[in-house]
Amino acid sequence: MKIAELRTHVVAVPPPHVGGMYWIFVQLKTDCGIEGVGEIYATAFHPGAMVPLIEDVFQRYLEGHDPHTIERFWRAAYSSGFTQRPDPTMMGIVSGLEIACWDIIGKAAGRPVSDLLGGTVHEKLRAYTYLYPKNAAGDYDYGDPDLAAEEAVRMVDMGFTALKFDPAGPYTNYSGHQLSLGVMDRCEEFCSKIRAAIGSSADILFGTHGQMVPSSAIRLAKRLEKYDPMWFEEPVPPGQEAAMAEVARATSIPISTGERLTTKYEFQRILQLGAASILQMNVARVGGLLEAKKIAGMAEAFYAQIAPHLYNGPVGAAASIQLSAASPNFLIHEAIIDFGGFHAEVLKTKLQFDDGYLIPSRDPGLGVELNLDVVAAHSPYTGDRLHLQMASEPADIKEFAPARG
Structure with a gap:
């Protein structure tokens, strides 16, 4: 069994955006037709920047490999570019692709991932x-x-x-x-x-x-x-x-x-x-x-x-x-x-x-499958905001100061 295909979906979450502004789903398909789904939680970059990064990691470290080789994939990606240190963006990408591999593994075995x-x-x-x-x-x-x-x-x-x-x-x-x-x-x-x-x-x-x-x-x-x-x-x-x-x-x-x-x-x-x-x-x-x-x-x-x-x-x-x-x-x-x-x-x-x-x-x-009609209806995300954002100005101490009597 080898990983053969990747599809990435950047789904816009409708107002009031509970769960973030968008979700990044990945689908992997093997050469024998088993499909797995994963999700990437990486918030530092716009999804327009994330999609080519996801494809790069897939092509370098996962395409053509057996989905069971989780440790090999993880170490290859963790070491990418002579790094070997925690990187939230790389690990977000790894997480989504790895989760999809486990979905495939579970389906092939006929067992829940747990x-x-x-x-x-x-x-x-x-x-x-x-x-x-x-x-x-x-x-x-x-x-x-x-x-x-x-x-x-x-x-x-x-x-x-x-x-x-x-x-x-x-x-x-x-x-x-x-x-x-x-x-x-x-x-x-x-x-x-x-x-x-x-x-x-x-x-x-x-x-x-x-x-x-x-x-x-x-x-x-x-x-x-x-x-x-x-x-x-x-x-x-x-x-x-x-x-x-x-x-x-x-x-x-x-x-x-x-x-x-x-x-x-x-x-x-x-x-x-x-x-x-x-x-x-x-x-x-x-x-x-x-x-x-x-x-x-x-x-x-x-x-x-x-x-x-x-x-x-x-x-x-x-x-x-x-x-x-x-x-x-x-x-x-x-x-x-x-x-x-x-x-x-x-x-x-x-x-x-x-x-x-x-x-x-x-x-x-x-134990889950995407409703691809709903995914398509809410893709791609076209907004500018990131998944989550912090205030751009320092906290103002007077903002919550009690009123003087």
């Missing part, structure tokens, strides 16, 4: 979702703690036992920074009102995206400890593990991180320094399923757990669900509510959600 990653451990996966509150006009409004509390109740009624929110904005090109007192007051108000609304029926997950310097993160964590969050996410920017470890030592709240990290090497430093005890790798960026499984195994030796990140499309979600099903130290998986809406439309069969749990598919491979 069975080939050590066997299914979890028949259902605890899930959490961000809160997506809407105001009276029907628009998403992430700045109102009362709306967030109402949405939290609604999500608990849907079955969720954990909810995430991030009131510590903005994230800017110049983060980390020292949060203003106004922002810290707002963060505490969100936690207080959500906890009062849902009681102990669900965990609260305090999301941040590297907004803070360590001293600011510690100040905020001290305020939040009384609300007992299950985690304090990525409190400082990625790249300086010792700084995150400083925060971890100063708070009783577990630290989680990983959505912007890639390869076992970056996660090894997190574990070794005690910077986080909950790892949030994104399978479609971290280096693929086998690399994510290695990271999960490494975490297991440190008594750390995995909580895979997912803010992209449903193919990456399907792969991540298969990984989680086969990981003994799985904690919880990110969902985008129940993966309805466009996440469901772009697939032939919706990802299965049941009363707060994701149900891993038992079909061969990843």
Whole structure:
């Protein structure tokens, strides 16, 4: 069996762009006719730049090879151009192509990918979702703690036992920074009102995206400890593990991180320094399923757990669900509510959600197939924005300053 063909789809996500501005799907086909699908989560470059890079990696390191040779493909791409170091763009490309190989392998074997990653451990996966509150006009409004509390109740009624929110904005090109007192007051108000609304029926997950310097993160964590969050996410920017470890030592709240990290090497430093005890790798960026499984195994030796990140499309979600099903130290998986809406439309069969749990598919491979009519109707992406973007100006301390009485 040899890989013979590649097709790349850059799918525009319709407004309100839940899950990003676009998704990059790849399809591989073997010389014996088996097709596999993968997803690339790489955000630093426009997809117009990404497509030729994907084709280059495919032609150099995968075309004409047996899809089973995952280690060979990974090492060849990781070493491309005499690099051998973590590169988020290369690893995003590798991830999508590698996931498609696993889909082919599973289909050829007639088994779900989780069975080939050590066997299914979890028949259902605890899930959490961000809160997506809407105001009276029907628009998403992430700045109102009362709306967030109402949405939290609604999500608990849907079955969720954990909810995430991030009131510590903005994230800017110049983060980390020292949060203003106004922002810290707002963060505490969100936690207080959500906890009062849902009681102990669900965990609260305090999301941040590297907004803070360590001293600011510690100040905020001290305020939040009384609300007992299950985690304090990525409190400082990625790249300086010792700084995150400083925060971890100063708070009783577990630290989680990983959505912007890639390869076992970056996660090894997190574990070794005690910077986080909950790892949030994104399978479609971290280096693929086998690399994510290695990271999960490494975490297991440190008594750390995995909580895979997912803010992209449903193919990456399907792969991540298969990984989680086969990981003994799985904690919880990110969902985008129940993966309805466009996440469901772009697939032939919706990802299965049941009363707060994701149900891993038992079909061969990843258990998902693209609805190519929907893919074609939303391709190509013609916008200028990247998948996610940060504010271009430094944070303004007066923006959330309390009014003087």
